[in-house]
Amino acid sequence: MDRVILTFERIWSELSGVRATYHFNPLIIVLGLLCLYLLYILIYGIFLCPTRHIPGPFVARFGTAYYHALFFGGSISLTIHELHKKYGMSLCHIKSRSRSQARSEKSQC
Secondary structure (H helix, E strand, O other): OHHHHHHHHHHHHHHHOOOOOOOOOHHHHHHHHHHHHHHHHHHHHHHHOOOOOOOOOHHHHHOOHHHHHHHHHOOHHHHHHHHHHHHOOOEEEEEOOEEEEOOOOOOOO
């Protein structure tokens, strides 16, 4: 590994004419990539998600954590019913890239 780093440093110093050493901390690289991923999730959820026009909780746009918290908490059916009451529509956004559709009272299905 040291041989590869030394070779890179030698090539860089020959090309740039400046003797510089760079040491990359893997933790900083991983944290930087994590920040980029979180930024991607936020931009996608706010601007690019194909279900962004469907009403529902704002947090539900960014992934499935909201849905799973309701599911494992045991209150998913009650919460979905309340969301349908709150938004007054037959369609509600409860999970990223999914929707819940309430049946009308006249429906026999």
